[in-house]
Amino acid sequence: MENASHLSVILDLSPSQWYQSSQTSGDKHPLSLAHFLPQLFVFLNAHLASQHENTLTVFGAFPGKSSMLYSSNETYIQADADSNTFQPFKTMNSVIAQRLNEELESLPEDAEAPIALVGALTKSLCTINRRSHPSDTLNATSPNPSKLPTPRLLVISVSPDLSASYIPIMNSIFCAQKLKLSIDVCKIFGPDNVFLQQAAHLTGGSYISIDRRDSILQYLMTTFLSPPAVRRLMAVPTEDRIDLRAACFCHKQIVDIGFICSICLSIFCKPTPVCSTCRVKFPIKTLQRLKEAVNPVLPPNIPAPKLPAEAPPATPRVMPPFSMPHPGFMPAGLFTPKKMSKIPKPAPRVPPGMK
Ligand SMILES: [Zn+2]
Ligand SMILES: [Zn+2]
Structure with missing residues (x-):
């Protein structure tokens, strides 16, 4: 049987970018955060429902800070009972929505700080590392390593690249490669992220930039619900150009x-x-x-570029090969x-x- 899967989701929660994404001007398919969240909850519920042992953590990348919004390992106060819903799913949805609201309301009202994507990424990698090596942590029973859930990471991005975060993102990619986990990226709004494209390419994940934002749930379910091992057997949409x-x-x-x-x-x-x-x-x-x-x-002996038709073509300038001018x-x-x-x-x- 296929191993269980641990999914770590990083939500880019930049208020200004989500506001722009919800604007109808010049865009046929606007998507606001309020419309996106219910569709994300359906996807997260589907991940937990697809196998009993599947686990989930959700991190939020806010302007200037990052925090964990939900972890399936923690116990939460049950949401109000509703006979029409599966109670664990309802609890998860309400916990994520409540924490997200608290974090967004605590943000300062003045200029928006850069999004803390790297913070969320490193916290997520640390959590996955702790789950992958349970015998290293104190008071933990060590289960069979082959029975541990296969980890993977999904970044849902709306912000453009922050070139200052190039080095930490590259370090996170190396860390993900060492942990043998794939980084998937779902780009909902804005220009392509060069660094996240590289993260998906180098870790064997999928990067998709969404054209029809109103059908985000379909993209999430068809591309990111199955683990990478299963995805190889399916026709998953991919990007054919990668900016390296x-x-x-x-x-x-x-x-x-x-x-x-x-x-x-x-x-x-x-x-x-x-x-x-x-x-x-x-x-x-x-x-x-x-x-x-x-x-x-x-060089002075080469004539100017505008040559008469009968003149012989100028020899191209050839770079000399690199030499070792000083030992060391x-x-x-x-x-x-x-x-x-x-x-x-x-x-x-x-x-x-x-x-
Ligand atoms: Zn420079
Ligand atoms: Zn150097």
Whole structure:
């Protein structure tokens, strides 16, 4: 039988983004938080109902803070009995709605802080790590590790990328890879998230950006209800393009061409004399060559680009191969494959006497 599944859901609860998502102007399918929550509850109930041992935690990422909204391991005061509903589901729905309201009402009224997605992500990973290693925690009976629920993580995102959170998100991705859990991303509103796309791609999860926001429940049920092992056998919607760009460590901006420190692999948007992370100094000659590579200067013997038809074509400028100017220091190199492909290959040497 298939192992039980532990689902950890991270809700992006930026009030300004949800307000924009609920606006009808220029959008045929607006979706407000009030309309989204009942559909999310149906999805969460379906996850718990699909197998008796399935477990669930829900984290909220609010502006400037993150908190756990629900965990199926905790016991809550039962909601008012209703003969038409299954009581555990009703309790879960009311606990999440109540905690969410409390958190949103406690937010300051002035300028909105950046969304604490990284905080929610790391808390979620810590919870999953504790569940995956129950024998490490005190007073815990150690069940058979093969019987533990398979963990997975679902991020429901409405906010754009925060380039300052590139490094912590990458660290979370490495942590998720080590825990062998997949990160799924459901993008409800706004432009695509480069970092969350990479998180889903690198952990074997699914990233979908929703076109019809009014049918969010259908997306959740068809794409994210089944665990990744089952999903491989199904035709799950996926993104065919993944943006694998990185953010520079100096200005936290997403860059197309970057320079990496050969010692610590820090990324910079322009050549720097000293690596700000590991303090290694780069030789001046290397810096000059890299600056020339960014702004190429044509040698004087090559004619101007506008040539008459009969003139021979100008020889293309070829970047010299990287050399080791100082033992121990490698120059930070361009890592775009386009530039690297210009390095000329050495001619094959034929031993004397052979034809
Ligand atoms: Zn920079
Ligand atoms: Zn470095």
